[in-house]
Amino acid sequence: VYRDTNYAKSVFELGIIQNLFCDFLQNTNNIELNIEDIRIIDSYINTSSIRPDTINNNNEYNIIMIIVESLISDPINKSINNTEITPNLNKLAQEGYYNSNMISEIEKGESSDGQFIYLTGLLPQKEGITIIDYFNNYFISFVNQIKNEKPQYTSRMIIPTSESFWRQKEMCYKYDIDSLFSAKDLPNKKGTWLNDEEIFSICKDKDISTKEPFISIILTASSHSPYDNSIYNSNITYPADYPLRYKNYLDAINYTDFQIGNYITHLRNQPWFDRTVLLILSDHQVKNHLIDIENNKSGFNIPLILLNHPSEIRTNKDSIIYQTDIYPTILDIMNIKSKWRGVGNSIYSKDNNNTQKEYISSLILKNDYFKQ
Numbered sequence: 001v002y003r004d005t006n007y008a009k010s011v012f013e014l015g016i017i018q019n020l021f022c023d024f025l026q027n028t029n030n031i032e033l034n035i036e037d038i039r040i041i042d043s044y045i046n047t048s049s050i051r052p053d054t055i056n057n058n059n060e061y062n063i064i065m066i067i068v069e070s071l072i073s074d075p076i077n078k079s080i081n082n083t084e085i086t087p088n089l090n091k092l093a094q095e096g097y098y099n100s101n102m103i104s105e106i107e108k109g110e111s112s113d114g115q116f117i118y119l120t121g122l123l124p125q126k127e128g129i130t131i132i133d134y135f136n137n138y139f140i141s142f143v144n145q146i147k148n149e150k151p152q153y154t155s156r157m158i159i160p161t162s163e164s165f166w167r168q169k170e171m172c173y174k175y176d177i178d179s180l181f182s183a184k185d186l187p188n189k190k191g192t193w194l195n196d197e198e199i200f201s202i203c204k205d206k207d208i209s210t211k212e213p214f215i216s217i218i219l220t221a222s223s224h225s226p227y228d229n230s231i232y233n234s235n236i237t238y239p240a241d242y243p244l245r246y247k248n249y250l251d252a253i254n255y256t257d258f259q260i261g262n263y264i265t266h267l268r269n270q271p272w273f274d275r276t277v278l279l280i281l282s283d284h285q286v287k288n289h290l291i292d293i294e295n296n297k298s299g300f301n302i303p304l305i306l307l308n309h310p311s312e313i314r315t316n317k318d319s320i321i322y323q324t325d326i327y328p329t330i331l332d333i334m335n336i337k338s339k340w341r342g343v344g345n346s347i348y349s350k351d352n353n354n355t356q357k358e359y360i361s362s363l364i365l366k367n368d369y370f371k372q
Contacts, residue, residue: 037363038372044360045339060150060213061310061333062276064267067114068256069223071282073100073303075253083236085254088261089305092280096307098317099347104302105323106284111219112166114283114323119143119175119217121327121342123361130365131171138371140340142330143215144176149336154178154214158202160194160221177217181206195231196222196259204266212272219283222259223252225290231255243292277333278307281326304347309333315347324357340370 075085076093084090092098105123106113112131113124119141124130143155156179163169163182172180181202183194190198203218210216222231227248232255238247260280267273282302288294304321306313310333315321324344331341332348343357363369 034367037367038369041360041363041367041369044356060152060275061308062213062272063146063215063279063330063334064218064276065118065216065279065281066218066220066260066263067118067281067283068220068260069111069283070225070249070286071223071253071256071302072286072300073102074300075250075257076100076303080239080250081237085234085236085250086257088257088264089280089303092264092278092305092307093303096278096305097309097313097347098306099304099315099319099321100301101318101320102281102302102304102325103320103322104282104285111283112171115166115171115219117323118281118326121324121340121344122364123324123343123358125362125365131167134365134368135167135170135174137365137368139174140370141175141177142327142334142336145331145336145338145340146215146334147176149338150213150334152213154211155216156181156206156214157217157219158199158206159183159219160196160199177215193221196220196256197262200259200263200266203263207266207270212275220256220259223249223256225286227252227291246291246293249286249291274308276308277310278305279326279330280305280307281323311348313347314349321347324354 076089076098078085104114105117107124107126107130109116109124109129109131112129116122116124116130120139121142122139125133147153147155155177157168157172157175157177158181159165159168161168161183163180163184168182169180183189183192185202186194186198194202199218199220203216206216227245230248230251232251234251234254236250236254238250264278267276267278270276281304285300285302288300301320302323304326306329322344324342325347326344327342328344328346329348331338332346343354343360345354
């Protein structure tokens with residue numbers, strides 16, 4: 001019932017085994033190559049904009065990407081009765097590049113779509129669940145691009161769920177990620193999923209034993225819906241007209257911010273911190289009906305915080321950017337010269353307009369272009 005609208009819920013409704021069987025049936029569609037489509041994609045890739053020459057970066061940067069569950073820009077820099085909702089994110093936003101106007105581009109795949117966009121530079125399809133419907137496709141992730149040019153890099157992903165949820169284990173292989181750490185790696189966890197304190201405890205452990213250079217992708221979950229109850233006593237006195245679910249959401253974000261703050265303190269104590277580019281962003285918006293307020297203001301876009309970036313960013317902090325812009329931005333940061341730069345535009349470029357992105361993404365997926 002839910003597979004085409006809420007895949008996450010279908011896992012609980014159908015069970016893991018039956019859900020995986022449905023995935024198999026859904027993956028058996030044959031892709032017929034269309035020569036005209038291939039020509040269009042070739043033309044697009046061969047004429048795509050190349051990174052600006054102003055970035056002179058020959059160093060090896062570590063990358064840590066923290067993808068925060070359902071984080072919108074509204075709580076950042078928001079104070080209630082002189083209490084900040086996200087004091088730690090606020091400090092990072094002041095220290096680095098902060099843009100509160102990123103447009104979420106996910107479809108029905110929800111969190112998996114957010115990961116898919118950031119890692120592949122493609123847009124998900126509007127119908128179905130992209131990582132299920134196109135699971136057999138070959139993708140070129142930014143991790144793959146970095147490791148192809150700089151094979152000394154290692155990569156890992158740390159997630160709060162099981163390996164099977166959103167097919168994380170299989171998708172890590174698709175994304176060329178070496179190691180996956182999940183809920184099974186913390187035997188004494190408090191619940192089925194890891195809370196953010198538990199997630200960052202695994203991150204700290206892996207950081208201490210890591211070798212440079214590395215790529216680390218971290219997913220949080222404590223700010224996941226539903227927001228019927230508060231997961232954390234923030235001691236914030238909210239205005240009387242704030243809906244209960246909105247207050248509970250803000251409490252959850254306050255908790256996540258606290259855990260991120262602890263993790264950042266840990267990172268600053270590592271000898272490689274200054275050589276590490278840190279990205280904090282969101283998998284997607286929170287749906288307005290889940291927190292009982294109208295989605296009618298820019299604060300419902302999602303944020304990008306970028307710390308230790310190597311050179312000047314050309315895109316104004318108040319400009320509208322998109323999730324698809326992250327992929328080429330990372331390629332620029334890492335000085336990767338490649339024809340495939342995703343369908344977005346790097347924030348190191350002033351041009352943030354690409355009207356073909358949906359069309360090109362669809363052609364690439366339907367033709368399994370990168371397998372050719």
